[in-house]
Amino acid sequence: MKSRVLALAPAALLAGLAVWWSAGGDKPPATVRAVIPETATAPRYVEPAMDGQLALDGYQQLIVNAGLKARFDALLALKTPPDLAWLTEQLEHELTAAHLPAGARQRALALFASYLAYTKELAALPASGSSAKPDLTQLRDRFNAREALRQRFFNASDRDGLFGDEVRDDQQALARLEIIGDQSLSLAERQQRLAKMEAALPPEVRAERAASLAHITMAEKSAALRAQGGSEDDVYRQRASDYGTAAADRLAALDRQTDDWQRRLSAYSGEVSRINGDGSLSADDRQAAIKALQDKQFNAQEQRRLAGALELMRIKAAAK
Numbered sequence: 001m002k003s004r005v006l007a008l009a010p011a012a013l014l015a016g017l018a019v020w021w022s023a024g025g026d027k028p029p030a031t032v033r034a035v036i037p038e039t040a041t042a043p044r045y046v047e048p049a050m051d052g053q054l055a056l057d058g059y060q061q062l063i064v065n066a067g068l069k070a071r072f073d074a075l076l077a078l079k080t081p082p083d084l085a086w087l088t089e090q091l092e093h094e095l096t097a098a099h100l101p102a103g104a105r106q107r108a109l110a111l112f113a114s115y116l117a118y119t120k121e122l123a124a125l126p127a128s129g130s131s132a133k134p135d136l137t138q139l140r141d142r143f144n145a146r147e148a149l150r151q152r153f154f155n156a157s158d159r160d161g162l163f164g165d166e167v168r169d170d171q172q173a174l175a176r177l178e179i180i181g182d183q184s185l186s187l188a189e190r191q192q193r194l195a196k197m198e199a200a201l202p203p204e205v206r207a208e209r210a211a212s213l214a215h216i217t218m219a220e221k222s223a224a225l226r227a228q229g230g231s232e233d234d235v236y237r238q239r240a241s242d243y244g245t246a247a248a249d250r251l252a253a254l255d256r257q258t259d260d261w262q263r264r265l266s267a268y269s270g271e272v273s274r275i276n277g278d279g280s281l282s283a284d285d286r287q288a289a290i291k292a293l294q295d296k297q298f299n300a301q302e303q304r305r306l307a308g309a310l311e312l313m314r315i316k317a318a319a320k
Contacts, residue, residue, distance in 0.1 A: 054098060054108065062104040064111065064161035072115045084116055111158065118153040122146065135314075136178055139307055143170055172197070177311060218242070218251075261302075265309055268297050 054071060055063040062068070075087055091112055095105040125145050147167070150159050179185070179193045198206065221242075222235045230238075232252075239248035275281065275289045294303055 054095075054100065054104075056100070056104055060101045060104060062100075062107045062111075064158050066162070066165055068108070068111070069115075069162045072112055075112075076116075076119065082116060082120070087116070088112065111154075111162075114153045115162075118149055121149055125149075136174065136181065136311065139177070139311060140174060142307065143174065172201070173308070177308075261309075264297050265306075265313065268293060268306075269310060269313065 054068060055065065057063055075091060076082055078090065079087055088109065091109065092105075095108055100108070125142070150163055154162065175197060176194060179190050179197075182190065185193070198209065201209070218239070222238070225235055225238055232255075236248050236252060239251050243251075271293055272290055275286050275293070278286070281289065294306065298306060
């Protein structure tokens with residue numbers, strides 16, 4: 001998904017050609033251009049290194065895509081809690097500095113207002129990670145609740161542009177979790193179904209997943225070495241031999257981050273079990289205690305990963 005978000009120029013070009021084709025034109029419009037904000041000199045504005053690019057099609061209309069959502073998310077990260085007036089003013093400044101046509105500016109501002117309203121209600125949804133072991137039903141309920149909110153705030157075209165890649169990735173992840181957790185299937189049957197799903201993916205998505213699987217193979221290689229009694233120095237030397245010292249250094253740092261994440265995840269799961277088993281607490285008290293624990297142990301980005309991480313932990317424990 002990441003590469004699709006970052007590779008905006010080809011996506012923007014295809015979107016522009018799609019507009020021309022649907023309009024029945026006999027000649028393609030001018031090349032799609034990416035709009036990169038200029039550096040502003042006004043000291044009152046924060047000028048972050050923003051993700052994504054705003055892009056226009058050949059008719060100077062704003063292209064609604066993952067890059068636009070990335071820009072909105074980067075803006076939201078500037079103010080916690082969100083300040084509607086300040087964020088809107090910041091976006092207006094960026095759009096003006098980027099010399100967008102008036103129509104494209106108005107479109108971006110209108111979508112941003114809808115996106116702010118959407119994220120506000122999204123934050124109010126019950127967290128599916130509020131139990132120690134959320135199941136697939138909870139994860140699907142959370143997914144469906146997000147989709148219902150998006151339908152309220154965006155039309156079908158805008159939903160697909162802003163969230164399409166994310167939705168498809170989430171659907172694939174849920175389908176894989178269902179297969180992995182299906183105890184009625186043998187290991188061979190699960191592998192067969194997962195392989196069938198993989199073959200049905202678009203070529204660019206398969207390429208992305210192949211890169212991910214290469215990392216998994218490397219992780220399995222390291223795990224096998226550790227299982228044979230190899231030390232962390234042995235793992236480092238193996239990685240340095242296979243991928244170079246710079247990559248080995250990065251992987252060692254990633255190992256430390258992963259170990260810390262797993263440690264916090266296990267501690268959180270155990271504490272949630274303790275809270276849920278405390279008969280002296282009311283349901284509201286338990287929910288409040290779990291939310292306070294989440295806020296203490298995990299930042300906002302980590303909390304979005306929490307439900308899926310707990311489900312994977314449950315599946316791995318059940319498979320032992």
